[in-house]
Every structure is written in C-alpha cells, then in structure tokens.
Amino acid sequence: MPTSSASARTGLPVLVVLVALLSFLFPVTAYTADRGAWAPNVPYTVGDLVTYLGKGYDCRQSHTSLVGWEPPNVPALWLERTSAPDTQAPTAPAQLTSTAKNHESVTLSWSASSDDVGVTGYEVFVNGGATASATTAGATTVTVSGLAANTTYTFTVKARDAAGNRSAASAAHSTTTSPPPPVDTEAPSAPTGPRSTSVGSTSVSLAWNASTDNVGVTGYEVFVNGGATASATTTGATSATVSGLAANTTYAFTVKARDAAGNRSAPSVAVSVTTTNAPPTRSKVLVGYWHNFDNGSTNIRLRDVSAKFDVIQVAFAEPVGGAGSGTMGFTPYNSSVGDFKADIALLRSQGRRVLISIGGANGTIHLDDATARQNFVASMQSLITTYGFDGLDLDLEGSSLSLNGGDTDFRNPTTPRIVNLIQATRQLLDQNGSGFLLTMAPETAYVQGGMAAYGGPWGAYLPVIHALRDRLTYLHVQHYNTGTVTALDGRAYAQGTPDFHVAMAEMLLRGFPVGGNASATFPALRPDQVVIGLPSSPQAAGGGYTTPANVHKALDYLLKGQSFGGAYVLRQPAGYPGFKGLMTWSINWDQFTQFEFSNSHRAYLDTYP
Structure with a gap:
C-alpha cells in the first residue's frame, strides 16, 4: 500500500x-x-x-x-446492540458430578448452560451457600477446598450472564469426602556416616548418608555442640555448611532427620572437627580468574584454589539465547551445583571473596533495550542468590561495549548498550547491599586507549567506570594482548615491560584527557581501586607476559617511587603507597606452572604492611 x-x-x-x-x-x-x-x-x-x-x-x-x-x-x-435489556436467564447447568475428591476437597464438573446472549460464569453452592466461582463461560469445573474429612456435602451450580441474570440451580449432587489420612507417628531413621568434607577458619562443610521414613524424609537439622544451627530443607540435601564458627576451635556435629509430620529421628553419631587458623590480614590483594572450562591448562576444583589468592573471579557467566537476549547462564564445570555452592561457602569462610565474572572473549553481551536489561538483572540476581557470590565482575570484550556515533561525552553516555549496562549494574549493586563487590577487567583499548581517541571501542569502558566509580572495588585493566599504548608523557610503551605497567597504572591514578580534549579529563581513581592485570604464564595470553622480577621493578616504582631507570617517569615521584595489587589470568594457568605467579607475587605483596 x-x-x-x-x-x-x-x-x-x-x-x-x-x-x-x-x-x-x-x-x-x-x-x-x-x-x-x-x-x-x-x-x-x-x-x-x-x-x-x-x-x-x-x-x-x-x-x-x-x-x-x-x-x-x-x-x-x-x-x-440497541435492543431491549437482557432479562432472560441462562438455562440451569446439567449433569453435575464429582470427578475427584480427598479428605479436604472435591472437584466438580457439569455441562455448560446456554443463554440468548452468552453465559459469563458459574456459581457453586455448598449446602446452599456460595463458595467458589468459575469466571468464564468455558469453565465448567472447579475444586472446592477447605472441607472437613469424612463429611457429606451437597453441591448445586447456577449459571449467570453479563446482565446479571442467574439460572435456576442445577440438580443437587451429594458426595462424602474421604476419611482423614492416618496420623504419622513414625520417626525417620537416624542419619549415618556423618563426616566433614571441608574445613575453614570460620566454617565446616558436612555430609551424611540419607535417612529412611515410612512416608518420606523432608529435611535434616544439624546440631553444633548440641544446639541446632542449620537446616537442609529437601529430601535430597544430605550436606550443609555451618558458618560463623571460631578459628582453631573443635566442634562436635550431629544430624537429625525429620518428616512432614514433624517427627524427628534420633541423632547421628557425633563427628568432631577443628577449624583452621584465621587467614592473615593483607593490605595488598591478589586477584585471580578461575575459569569454568578446560583450555589445556588444568582443571582445578574451586575449593582447591591456592590460598594466596584473596579474590577469586569465577569465569564466566555467559548469555543464553543470543548476545542480545540479556539472559545470563552459568553451569559449573565438572561439578554439581551443590558441590560448587559448598566450594564457594568454604572459600568465603576462609575470608576470601568469590565473584561471578560476565562476558570474556567469547561471551558477547548486548543490552540494547529495556527488555534485555531486565532479563540481565533477573538472571544475574538468580545466579548470585543461588551460588552466594560476593560480587560482580564486568569482563566485557569485543562488541559488548562500543560507542555509537555522536556519543562523545563519557560523563553523559547515550549509547543504549552502555547506558543499560550502567543501569543494570547499579540495580544489582543496590539489590545486594553495600558489601557487594564490583570489579572490572577491560582491555587497555577500552580505557587508556580513550586518551588518543574516543569512539567505537576506544574508551568505551570510561563511561561505565565513571558512572559506577562510587561502588567500584577494583579496576584491573588487562596489561596483555594489547601491543603498544600511548601514556601521559605522549610516548608509546610496549606490553610486557616495567615501563608499560607503571605508565598504564599512573594514567588511572592521575587521570587523563579523553580524546585529546583537555577540558574532558577522566578523573583519577583512588589508589586502592587500581590493580594491574597480568598473565600468570606465557601460555596464558598471546602477549604481555612479564617475569616476576620485572613486575616487582614496576611495583617498587609505583608503590615507593624507587626507580628502576626506565624511560617512563612518574608524575608523582614518591609513588602511590595505596596502590592495591595484582590480578592474573588465570588461576588455572598458575597451577599449570607450579604456582610461579601466586608464590612469587604473594611473597612480594606481603612485604607491605
């Protein structure tokens, strides 16, 4: 047309x-x-x-x-229709009968009534009193609940139309509810084989063999030194993690089974467990990505991550149903959901934080509209709640973040997928409280690359960082797979060198003009928000691996102003004592190389009070 x-x-x-x-x-x-x-x-x-x-x-x-x-x-x-008002009542329902019943309800059905205009609903009467309504003309069945056991009831039904006309009552139908079920007085058998599956400084994970019952076990109760402390609420849950314990203390645990009638078993035999010593207090952090797939490095259970890591990023939650759906999913690799939750609880009991990271190189996410944003928030909140994650990490790469044409001010972004990401992240932060961590792991092009040019991928993370800086815990830019990048002194520095790490870090610690515009300066982050991202081994990245000795040269300069004689000169000669630490991709590759990264850098970072 x-x-x-x-x-x-x-x-x-x-x-x-x-x-x-x-x-x-x-x-x-x-x-x-x-x-x-x-x-x-x-x-x-x-x-x-x-x-x-x-x-x-x-x-x-x-x-x-x-x-x-x-x-x-x-x-x-x-x-x-301008005809006279409808005064004709529907015909009375016929063939009223009961199709199912138990001790507290009866399901009824009947044949449909007819009407000159149309039947709009039915009313069901119990012993002469209205009790339930079927609200559409096609609904000719209803279940009447709340009845007494072993009692005879008489039912009738009337039809009604839109004008309020009601039919005569159907023929009455009487039926007797079933006798009450027998009272269950038999308790389940006592759980057997109680054992500890992991021990931390403030928690103990337990497991036991299932109990049996004449009707069915509905749950278990765990007792600590004789007092109830935690419940497993489903028949299949034969494990629990008891938190809030004291470090280096011996506890006795017993378990009881319960059924739907409230019967409780005798207690299991007691199992004694001593919690570990409290973890050391550290001023500098070591952040590591544990990846949920096998890429030739090694497959390591989450609970077995080296104790030298303070923050563990679980990589990755990825979109399901396409990049633009916004719906995120996560399935533990080589682990059940229950075991993975127990592993997270164990790490948290040791004073460590476990975050869920989204995206990665293959997990493209496009939050281009309100529906995708809402799907993202709902699905991520479900994952956070299910597994007990301590925070959210934004590791978006490729086209997940890219500035649209005309979006030129990082302080007031207009690109939908950037605006929606900011709003969605803020909503998750608000929903999960002030203790919920937020970290980001952008590539250098998306952050420092925004100084030379602002558009497309260049600087695309800057509006996200800026809008969420009040809740940002750590920004650990990936100092790898990046080539050379221009620093504050106008010189380009190559990845994998001490100069590169110092220069890229100071851009965040000092701030820098965006797109070469001195009037649009990206403000400095706090030193405690800045972490350097490094490959844990040469195999972990395509480029940018730096030997521990060269990393420590860069850190001596950044933290203490102790120059190694490189080309880059700090704008703040005394350095930045509050600089927070190191991040690595990945924990798995670190184990592959016999913990070279975590051992060397944890020992170095621990020299700072």
Whole structure:
C-alpha cells in the first residue's frame, strides 16, 4: 500500500471506510456467533457477538482485534446492540458430578448452560451457600477446598450472564469426602556416616548418608555442640555448611532427620572437627580468574584454589539465547551445583571473596533495550542468590561495549548498550547491599586507549567506570594482548615491560584527557581501586607476559617511587603507597606452572604492611 495515501495516514484503509458505510446502511443479518467478552489479538468474523462493559456488539467486518480497538472506539468494526435489556436467564447447568475428591476437597464438573446472549460464569453452592466461582463461560469445573474429612456435602451450580441474570440451580449432587489420612507417628531413621568434607577458619562443610521414613524424609537439622544451627530443607540435601564458627576451635556435629509430620529421628553419631587458623590480614590483594572450562591448562576444583589468592573471579557467566537476549547462564564445570555452592561457602569462610565474572572473549553481551536489561538483572540476581557470590565482575570484550556515533561525552553516555549496562549494574549493586563487590577487567583499548581517541571501542569502558566509580572495588585493566599504548608523557610503551605497567597504572591514578580534549579529563581513581592485570604464564595470553622480577621493578616504582631507570617517569615521584595489587589470568594457568605467579607475587605483596 502506498504510504502517501490518505487512508494510510489516518490508519483506516479506504476499503474499511466503504465497508463500514455499507454495513451501516445495509446491516448484515447473518448467523450470530456468541464470542463472549471482547479481547485483543483475537480474530473476529462478521456476525460475531461480543460483550464489552455490559453492552453487546455485533462484528461489522472481519478483523483481528488490537489494544485500542475496543468496540466503543471503532464503530467501523462494531455495532452496538440497541435492543431491549437482557432479562432472560441462562438455562440451569446439567449433569453435575464429582470427578475427584480427598479428605479436604472435591472437584466438580457439569455441562455448560446456554443463554440468548452468552453465559459469563458459574456459581457453586455448598449446602446452599456460595463458595467458589468459575469466571468464564468455558469453565465448567472447579475444586472446592477447605472441607472437613469424612463429611457429606451437597453441591448445586447456577449459571449467570453479563446482565446479571442467574439460572435456576442445577440438580443437587451429594458426595462424602474421604476419611482423614492416618496420623504419622513414625520417626525417620537416624542419619549415618556423618563426616566433614571441608574445613575453614570460620566454617565446616558436612555430609551424611540419607535417612529412611515410612512416608518420606523432608529435611535434616544439624546440631553444633548440641544446639541446632542449620537446616537442609529437601529430601535430597544430605550436606550443609555451618558458618560463623571460631578459628582453631573443635566442634562436635550431629544430624537429625525429620518428616512432614514433624517427627524427628534420633541423632547421628557425633563427628568432631577443628577449624583452621584465621587467614592473615593483607593490605595488598591478589586477584585471580578461575575459569569454568578446560583450555589445556588444568582443571582445578574451586575449593582447591591456592590460598594466596584473596579474590577469586569465577569465569564466566555467559548469555543464553543470543548476545542480545540479556539472559545470563552459568553451569559449573565438572561439578554439581551443590558441590560448587559448598566450594564457594568454604572459600568465603576462609575470608576470601568469590565473584561471578560476565562476558570474556567469547561471551558477547548486548543490552540494547529495556527488555534485555531486565532479563540481565533477573538472571544475574538468580545466579548470585543461588551460588552466594560476593560480587560482580564486568569482563566485557569485543562488541559488548562500543560507542555509537555522536556519543562523545563519557560523563553523559547515550549509547543504549552502555547506558543499560550502567543501569543494570547499579540495580544489582543496590539489590545486594553495600558489601557487594564490583570489579572490572577491560582491555587497555577500552580505557587508556580513550586518551588518543574516543569512539567505537576506544574508551568505551570510561563511561561505565565513571558512572559506577562510587561502588567500584577494583579496576584491573588487562596489561596483555594489547601491543603498544600511548601514556601521559605522549610516548608509546610496549606490553610486557616495567615501563608499560607503571605508565598504564599512573594514567588511572592521575587521570587523563579523553580524546585529546583537555577540558574532558577522566578523573583519577583512588589508589586502592587500581590493580594491574597480568598473565600468570606465557601460555596464558598471546602477549604481555612479564617475569616476576620485572613486575616487582614496576611495583617498587609505583608503590615507593624507587626507580628502576626506565624511560617512563612518574608524575608523582614518591609513588602511590595505596596502590592495591595484582590480578592474573588465570588461576588455572598458575597451577599449570607450579604456582610461579601466586608464590612469587604473594611473597612480594606481603612485604607491605
């Protein structure tokens, strides 16, 4: 249809107008089909009868209804009936019978009534009193609950129409509810084989063998030194983690099973466990990515991560249903959900923090609209709640973040996928409280690369960092797979060198002009928010690996102002004592190389009070 026609601009085709006029002048006396209450997105045919707000309407031309096309709004489609008020009651329902029952409910069914306009519902009466309604003409069944056991009830049903006319009552149907079920007084058997599966400084994970019961076990209760402390609420949950314990202390644990009637078993035999010593207090952090897949490095269970890591990033939650769906998923690799949750609880009991990281090199995420944003928030909150994660890490790469044309101010972004990411992250932070951590792991092009150019991927993380800096825990830019990058002194530095690490870190510690515009300076982050991201081994990245000795040269300069004689000169000669630490990709590759990264750098960082 040509878009320049008058009918296209007004929204009603010329043909519709002509048909409406002819229908008005020459009403069609066709077979009338009672379609009940009008509804949108329903195909209607000429002659169909509907009701809307207590009035009847005849369909004047076939169409599929839409919201906004309610019968009073479109006289071209619907003709209001102007006949006398409906005073005819429906016929009485027939063949009332009970199709199922138990000790507290009865399910009834009946044959549909007929009406000159249309039946809109039914009312069910118990011993003469109304108790339940079926609200549509097609609902000819209902379950009446809240009845007494082993008691006879008499039911009748009446039909009603839109005008409020009610039929005569159906023939009565009487039935007797079932006797009450026998009282369960038999307790489950005592759980056997209680044992500790992991021990931390403030928690102990326990497991036991399932109990049996004449009806069914509904849960277990764990007792610490004789007092109840935690419950496993499903029949299959034969494990629990008890938290809030004191370090280096011996506890006795017993377990009881319970059934639906509240019967409790005798306690299991006791198992004694001594918690470990409290972890050391550290001023500098070591952050590591544990990856949920095997890429040739090594497969390591989460609970077995080296104790030298303070923050463990679980990589990755990825989109399901396409990059633009916003819905995120995560399935533990080589682990059950229960075991993975127990591993997280164990690490947390040791004073460590476990975050869920989103994205990665293959997990492209596009939050281009409100629906994707809402899906993202809902699915991520479900993962956070299910597993007990301590925070969220944004590791977005590729096209996940890219500035649209005309989006030139990092302080006021307009690109939808950036705006929606900021809003979604803020909502998750608010939902999970002030203790919920936020970290980010962008590539240098997305951050420091924004000094030379701002657009597309260049500087695309800057609006996200800036908008969330009040809740940002750590920013650990990836100092690898990046080539050379221009620093504050205008010189380009190559990855894998002490100069590169110092220069890239100071850009965040001092701030820098965005897109070469001195009036648009990206403000400095706090030193305790800045962490350097490094490969843990040459195999972990395509480029950028730095030997521990060269990393320590860079850190001596950054933290203490102790120069190694490199080309880059700190703008703040005394250095930044508050600089927070190191991040690595990955924990798995670190184990592959016999913990070279974590051992050497943990020992170095621990020299700082």
